[in-house]
Amino acid sequence: xxxxxxxxxxxxxxxxxxxxxxxxxxxxxxxxxxxxxxxxxxxxxxxxxxxxxxxxxxxxxxxxxxxxxxxxxxxxxxxxxxxxxxxxxxxxxxxxxxxxxxxxxxxxxxxxxxxxxxxxxxxxxxxxxxxxxxxxxxxxxxxxxxxxxxxxxxxxxxxxxxxxxxxxxxxxxxxxxxxxxxxxxxxxxxxxxxxxxxxxxxxxxxxxxxxxxxxxxxxxxxxxxxxxxxxxxxxxxxxxxxxxxxxxxxxxxxxxxxxxxxxxxxxxxxxxxxxxxxxxxxxxxxxxxxxxxxxxxxxxxxxxxxxxxxxxxxxxxxxxxxx
Amino acid sequence: xxxxxxxxxxxxxxxxxxxxxxxxxxxxxxxxxxxxxxxxxxxxxxxxxxxxxxxxxxxxxxxxxxxxxxxxxxxxxxxxxxxxxxxxxxxxxxxxxxxxxxxxxxxxxxxxxxxxxxxxxxxxxxxxxxxxxxxxxxxxxxxxxxxxxxxxxxxxxxxxxxxxxxxxxxxxxxxxxxxxxxxxxxxxxxxxxxxxxxxxxxxxxxxxxxxxxxxxxxxxxxxxxxxxxxxxxxxxxxxxxxxxxxxxxxxxxxxxxxxxxxxxxxxxxxxxxxxxxxxxxxxxxxxxxxxxxxxxxxxxxxxxxxxxxxxxxxxxxxxxxxxxxxxxxxxxxxxxxxxxxxxxxxxxxxxxxxxxxxxxxxxxxxxxxxxxxxxxxxxxxxxxxxxxxxxxxxxxxxxxxxxxxxxxxxxxxxxxxxxxxxxxxxxxxxxxxxxxxxxxxxxxxxxxxxxxxxxxxxxxxxxxxxxx
Numbered sequence: 001x002x003x004x005x006x007x008x009x010x011x012x013x014x015x016x017x018x019x020x021x022x023x024x025x026x027x028x029x030x031x032x033x034x035x036x037x038x039x040x041x042x043x044x045x046x047x048x049x050x051x052x053x054x055x056x057x058x059x060x061x062x063x064x065x066x067x068x069x070x071x072x073x074x075x076x077x078x079x080x081x082x083x084x085x086x087x088x089x090x091x092x093x094x095x096x097x098x099x100x101x102x103x104x105x106x107x108x109x110x111x112x113x114x115x116x117x118x119x120x121x122x123x124x125x126x127x128x129x130x131x132x133x134x135x136x137x138x139x140x141x142x143x144x145x146x147x148x149x150x151x152x153x154x155x156x157x158x159x160x161x162x163x164x165x166x167x168x169x170x171x172x173x174x175x176x177x178x179x180x181x182x183x184x185x186x187x188x189x190x191x192x193x194x195x196x197x198x199x200x201x202x203x204x205x206x207x208x209x210x211x212x213x214x215x216x217x218x219x220x221x222x223x224x225x226x227x228x229x230x231x232x233x234x235x236x237x238x239x240x241x242x243x244x245x246x247x248x249x250x251x252x253x254x255x256x257x258x259x260x261x262x263x264x265x266x267x268x269x270x271x272x273x274x275x276x277x278x279x280x281x282x283x284x285x286x287x288x289x290x291x292x293x294x295x296x297x298x299x300x301x302x303x304x305x306x307x308x309x310x311x312x313x314x315x316x317x318x319x320x321x322x323x
Numbered sequence: 324x325x326x327x328x329x330x331x332x333x334x335x336x337x338x339x340x341x342x343x344x345x346x347x348x349x350x351x352x353x354x355x356x357x358x359x360x361x362x363x364x365x366x367x368x369x370x371x372x373x374x375x376x377x378x379x380x381x382x383x384x385x386x387x388x389x390x391x392x393x394x395x396x397x398x399x400x401x402x403x404x405x406x407x408x409x410x411x412x413x414x415x416x417x418x419x420x421x422x423x424x425x426x427x428x429x430x431x432x433x434x435x436x437x438x439x440x441x442x443x444x445x446x447x448x449x450x451x452x453x454x455x456x457x458x459x460x461x462x463x464x465x466x467x468x469x470x471x472x473x474x475x476x477x478x479x480x481x482x483x484x485x486x487x488x489x490x491x492x493x494x495x496x497x498x499x500x501x502x503x504x505x506x507x508x509x510x511x512x513x514x515x516x517x518x519x520x521x522x523x524x525x526x527x528x529x530x531x532x533x534x535x536x537x538x539x540x541x542x543x544x545x546x547x548x549x550x551x552x553x554x555x556x557x558x559x560x561x562x563x564x565x566x567x568x569x570x571x572x573x574x575x576x577x578x579x580x581x582x583x584x585x586x587x588x589x590x591x592x593x594x595x596x597x598x599x600x601x602x603x604x605x606x607x608x609x610x611x612x613x614x615x616x617x618x619x620x621x622x623x624x625x626x627x628x629x630x631x632x633x634x635x636x637x638x639x640x641x642x643x644x645x646x647x648x649x650x651x652x653x654x655x656x657x658x659x660x661x662x663x664x665x666x667x668x669x670x671x672x673x674x675x676x677x678x679x680x681x682x683x684x685x686x687x688x689x690x691x692x693x694x695x696x697x698x699x700x701x702x703x704x705x706x707x708x709x710x711x712x713x714x715x716x717x718x719x720x721x722x723x724x725x726x727x728x729x730x731x732x733x734x735x736x737x738x739x740x741x742x743x744x745x746x747x748x749x750x751x752x753x754x755x756x757x758x759x760x761x762x763x764x765x766x767x768x769x770x771x772x773x774x775x776x777x778x779x780x781x782x783x784x785x786x787x788x789x790x791x
Contacts, residue, residue, distance in 0.1 A: 028585060028686070030577060031577045031580050032581055034574045034578035034580075035577075035581040035586070035595050037574060037656075038598050038599045038602055038657065041602060041613070041653055041656070042601070042602060044613055045609060045612075045613050048612065048616035049609070103364045103368055106360060106361040106363075106364035107364055107365045107368060110358070110362055111365070114358055114361065123369070126369050126372055127368060130368065130371070132714075132776065133375065134714025134716065135716065136714070136716040136743045136746045136747050137375070137379070137746065137768065137769070140758075140761050141379075143750055144758055145378040173371045176368050176371075204353070205357075205358065206350070206357040206358075209357075231606075234605075236606070236607070236608045237716050237717060241750055241751060275721070276720050276721075279615065279720055279723075281723075282642075285620060293612065294612060297608070300606060300608075305601065305604075
């Protein structure tokens, strides 16, 4: 709202003098307070997670070094190495990504490059419904459908009642819409002139999509994949219900890598799963269990924060190219 | 369109006419295969959704084998009615209480009365002196303050305690329809194999059961799957929605108005914006931890309601509706802010300029020009955000939603359970009957979310029509 000609006004007197309006100020103050509350939330999260983690590491049974270097999580007997829980989280997320990336990307490419409006009108709502279903219902689905199916395919002596594979596949289904919608936005933002140019050179639809459009949208797609990864890492209910409640404690060099450490058919507790199981019921304050969930929460917080920042960096790069 | 192809340069990387034709066919086949691959992948997503819904519906209906420890007809006959015409549910409140009095041990009866009393003015199982004593003690049971039970509540108790139905086996919908005989054989084989040692085969009867039914929606929670319902959970979820909206909407919309209408680019305002984007990506379970540490623990005098009474607090700790509602409110806040920002940003600048040019103050412009235009957009975003919060389970587990509670939440300071928590608890039991209950509760939750989404869609459509 800049004007070319400036009118000289004396703000001190006359009809243009600036009135003090306490009502306006108060409202402005309230709105500012609402905005700042989000910062207070972040500070609250960091302070509470940090404080309880500090108490946790202050306990004589626990040491920070042991927490990040040992591979046995058995709080009852003083085993406080977080790696079995991280293994569970990352393994389930890995399987989820293997399921979700091909489905999500193909879906995005199909919807943005191939689908007519009618076809889009059918598939888009389906993906939106998949987002809207509560994760606890996905957990129920994993336990009562996916696990029995896997057990009947691979044999119930091979596949445990709780297993990483079932949880991973269902988490994968849950994050498909996340990848597909962000990737589709990125693909649609690629200027049509690029496509036209490629077609003019005689490229087929596949070549246009895979060699021109997808590379041009790559950072946007990567952003979607990373956000989905962050979502998978923080996912709680499917993991709690389908992957079981026993951490997969291991010893490097001693336990077989594929027979045990990376066996997808057995259960493995994830970080979120541990927190949910431990907090379920009346957890008394100031116990080592109570403090431990905050230490794990803090680790989880930084993991997801890192992934989300990475994703935003991708988005920014993408926006710089096309805006 | 026949265009004369230009003379090809004779480089090795360029194919001749014949090779080119061959390659073209290959390339086109590849392109077609790719298209179908993509379509197949998309179909997998659709199939996943279909299978999920199928699983839930399949588990919500079907055949069950039940053994009643007391025949309900006989119970009705004992009460002096003709079982041909009257069913157990037709008995009056007093008669149902009478049945309980006659059939339930006094210890169990006292426990029921301490949970929730039967009559406002008199006691059935407790004597007045003991009652007065326990109610004035430090930790009074819920029955001292809660409203008396109603007909459906006592009916459920009679079923649970007097008739005592036991679902010994259940079968999902599709096999029940296709092959009902197999279920009978399975039950008979179960008896032969001694899987039901407490019962005789002739006691068991097989019937159709819709686990998702009106009674299921209106009866309270119970440990007997046959009579368990989700009224307590629905009411708990309703309370949570109310508190979430009361907290997140004013604060979220306020923050959005500040950021869109007032904030000038500054380091602080940029930081607020980045921070909101970051908060939107924080896993819900971490909000649960925040709620546990702040609302349940630090603010216990407030969330347990102790601050507002001089006598006995409504709840003995902070694991209450209000603590959970505020937690969900914080969780929803970033989403509400971001969607309200979108709605405000879509209001054309000409409205702002016009308002300010007429001499209105900034707030007058916002209140009477901008908010009315942005309102449908804000409401749509808010409803979708709340719908997401309704389905959240992890934060509720953290703030300690009680898994087994039979009394309705009576206010913001009461203990509660919620629909997702019920689904979680029932799913984690190994018995099939509880999985049936979890499936039925999932249908209820999905219907609730569908309703909320439908409201949002209607608002959006009305909005876009007006904007045209």
